[in-house]
Amino acid sequence: MDKKEKILIVDDEKIVRESFYHWFIEDNYIVDTAEDGETALNKYAKEKYDLLLVDMKMPGMSGLDLLSKIKAIDKDAIIILITAFSSVPTAITALKNGAYDYVTKPVDPDELSHLVKRALEQRALKIENIQLKESIDEIIKPDNLIGESFQIKKIYELVHSVSRTDTTVMIRGESGTGKELVAKAIHINSGRKYSPIITVNCGALAESLLESELFGHEKGAFTGAQFRRKGKFEMADGGTIFLDEIGSISLRMQIELLRVIETKQFNRVGGNELIKSDFRVITATNESLEDLVKAGKFREDLYYRINVFTIVIPPLRERRDDIPLLVNFFLNKFSSAMNKKIKKISKEAMDFLMNYDWPGNVRELENAIERAMVVGKSDSITVDDLPFHVSRNYLELPGDEKSLSSMEKKYINRILNESGWNISKTAQILEIDRVTLYNKINKYDLRKLE
Amino acid sequence: MDIFIAPLKFYSNVLLQNLIKELSKRFSSSIHVVDIRLNIDNFFSIDRKQYFSTQIIAEVMKLTDQYNGKIILLTDVDLFVPALTFIFGEAQLNGKHSILSVCRLHEIFYSGISNENLLLERTIKETLHELGHNYGLRHCIDWDCVMHASHGIEEVDIKGITYCNKCRTKVEGYK
Numbered sequence: 001m002d003k004k005e006k007i008l009i010v011d012d013e014k015i016v017r018e019s020f021y022h023w024f025i026e027d028n029y030i031v032d033t034a035e036d037g038e039t040a041l042n043k044y045a046k047e048k049y050d051l052l053l054v055d056m057k058m059p060g061m062s063g064l065d066l067l068s069k070i071k072a073i074d075k076d077a078i079i080i081l082i083t084a085f086s087s088v089p090t091a092i093t094a095l096k097n098g099a100y101d102y103v104t105k106p107v108d109p110d111e112l113s114h115l116v117k118r119a120l121e122q123r124a125l126k127i128e129n130i131q132l133k134e135s136i137d138e139i140i141k142p143d144n145l146i147g148e149s150f151q152i153k154k155i156y157e158l159v160h161s162v163s164r165t166d167t168t169v170m171i172r173g174e175s176g177t178g179k180e181l182v183a184k185a186i187h188i189n190s191g192r193k194y195s196p197i198i199t200v201n202c203g204a205l206a207e208s209l210l211e212s213e214l215f216g217h218e219k220g221a222f223t224g225a226q227f228r229r230k231g232k233f234e235m236a237d238g239g240t241i242f243l244d245e246i247g248s249i250s251l252r253m254q255i256e257l258l259r260v261i262e263t264k265q266f267n268r269v270g271g272n273e274l275i276k277s278d279f280r281v282i283t284a285t286n287e288s289l290e291d292l293v294k295a296g297k298f299r300e301d302l303y304y305r306i307n308v309f310t311i312v313i314p315p316l317r318e319r320r321d322d323i324p325l326l327v328n329f330f331l332n333k334f335s336s337a338m339n340k341k342i343k344k345i346s347k348e349a350m351d352f353l354m355n356y357d358w359p360g361n362v363r364e365l366e367n368a369i370e371r372a373m374v375v376g377k378s379d380s381i382t383v384d385d386l387p388f389h390v391s392r393n394y395l396e397l398p399g400d401e402k403s404l405s406s407m408e409k410k411y412i413n414r415i416l417n418e419s420g421w422n423i424s425k426t427a428q429i430l431e432i433d434r435v436t437l438y439n440k441i442n443k444y445d446l447r448k449l450e
Numbered sequence: 451m452d453i454f455i456a457p458l459k460f461y462s463n464v465l466l467q468n469l470i471k472e473l474s475k476r477f478s479s480s481i482h483v484v485d486i487r488l489n490i491d492n493f494f495s496i497d498r499k500q501y502f503s504t505q506i507i508a509e510v511m512k513l514t515d516q517y518n519g520k521i522i523l524l525t526d527v528d529l530f531v532p533a534l535t536f537i538f539g540e541a542q543l544n545g546k547h548s549i550l551s552v553c554r555l556h557e558i559f560y561s562g563i564s565n566e567n568l569l570l571e572r573t574i575k576e577t578l579h580e581l582g583h584n585y586g587l588r589h590c591i592d593w594d595c596v597m598h599a600s601h602g603i604e605e606v607d608i609k610g611i612t613y614c615n616k617c618r619t620k621v622e623g624y625k
Contacts, residue, residue, distance in 0.1 A: 016532045022543070028589055105533065109534050109602070110602035110605075
């Protein structure tokens with residue numbers, strides 16, 4: 001057996017230290033000893049020990065003092081105190097001060113063996129738990145929130161600074177820009193990350209359903225309410241509630257919402273019990289709440305309550321530089337998910353994507369790549385693999401590339417590429433003769449891509 | 451390398467002879483019984499009514515230079531080290547000396563019923579265990595191996611009566 005656990009035995013009596021030392025050595029532990037608290041502290045500062053066995057009564061620094069000092073350095077340290085005789089006050093003091101347990105000297109070998117094993121197993125589980133939580137952090141990182149543009153970097157900074165607070169956040173942006181991803185990023189970078197983030201799409205539910213959805217209901221509260229049900233605010237206890245499309249809720253619900261956000265207390269529908277919940281609020285909208293306030297459709301007090309810290313996500317057309325990164329990300333994502341070996345995109349297809357206006361933003365881009373991966377036959381995505389509504393505006397070229405010759409050059413090049421530079425076939429599609437096609441190729445200096 | 455058994459306050463000649471017989475079957479080494487003249491009462495704790503094993507070994511070390519091999523002290527008295535309530539035995543890791551008490555190996559100690567066969571089996575196991583420590587072995591994870599830790603009598607009974615393949619290679623003369 002090759003254990004790695006390291007035990008430090010702290011006892012002023014040499015024969016006790018030695019007997020523990022030999023006993024633990026035979027049991028495959030790495031063992032070190034210290035004759036007093038000071039020596040133990042010095043050793044602890046230099047090396048990590050998995051468990052400390054500390055005599056309660058020592059000259060100078062007592063075992064309890066040492067316990068407090070070690071716990072101040074490492075709150076997760078496992079310390080078992082050894083007492084000369086068993087007493088309840090001693091045990092209570094030891095446990096209150098953070099000792100894992102205490103044993104009475106002399107110790108029953110079987111009891112000590114089990115105690116040490118249990119303590120070390122718990123410590124190993126705790127470490128494993130932390131590692132798992134860290135790996136969960138990796139998994140739930142909102143990876144679609146990708147970009148190197150200055151706009152997206154600014155959003156990273158805002159997320160980073162606001163996630164450390166409990167401030168109410170409003171995320172604004174067009175549909176498909178990734179408002180929910182930003183909300184998740186704030187949540188998982190906050191102290192609330194081990195509690196859930198609960199998403200409510202306020203626009204998707206009728207007022208009566210939204211009330212029950214948010215606050216829950218008691219059995220018999222309304223027709224069909226056969227069981228008591230927790231609401232989203234209750235489920236978000238300790239975590240975050242993300243209210244998407246906040247602009248679409250009714251004025252009556254706005255009053256309820258304001259009250260709950262301010263008091264963190266509410267009643268379930270049909271219930272009298274006051275429910276308390278500790279949640280953070282993040283809202284999102286693609287509407288102008290200011291206009292809604294002016295029009296009397298959104299309460300001003302609620303507007304100010306939720307509009308404390310605002311993050312605006314720019315539309316994809318305003319951060320075109322991020323498109324190649326996003327495309328690569330989605331290519332990798334879907335090639336793994338679909339088990340397809342499409343890892344590239346043709347230059348032409350990328351040009352299309354760069355020039356498209358993306359009214360549906362990142363979500364539309366993701367859907368376009370997913371669709372292309374489904375229909376794609378070769379090892380790279382071509383223009384033809386892109387959905388019709390994307391390729392349709394392929395000729396809507398920005399800036400000075402809108403001239404007829406520029407359009408002609410791009411179109412001929414596209415057909416040549418699609419036909420694999422088959423001159424006869426291309427000429428046939430373009431309904432021109434081969435000589436004219438050769439002249440155009442020379443004129444525009446078109447070349448077959450290797 | 452020979453094995454020397456030194457009875458100290460050990461009164462069961464039948465158990466001793468049976469142990470020698472069993473060890474002889476297992477070891478190619480010669481098994482000897484030696485008489486070490488040591489009064490272990492000096493290591494008796496009046497408070498605990500037990501004998502301090504570490505001190506006994508320390509004293510025996512001074513008296514056994516002439517024996518070239520492993521020396522196992524066999525006793526009927528109950529043993530202790532200061533940290534623990536009792537021990538079945540103690541051995542020098544990678545050393546020459548060990549001590550084994552059969553006091554708590556008697557079934558009568560636990561159930562009030564004598565069982566000589568069980569006593570022999572337990573004695574063989576713990577003798578092999580302490581000798582294993584002398585040959586540098588630490589506790590083994592394999593429950594079928596005699597080097598598995600046994601901090602209580604139940605564990606002595608559960609574990610195997612021979613070394614596992616891995617531990618066996620370390621024990622000189624074990625067949």
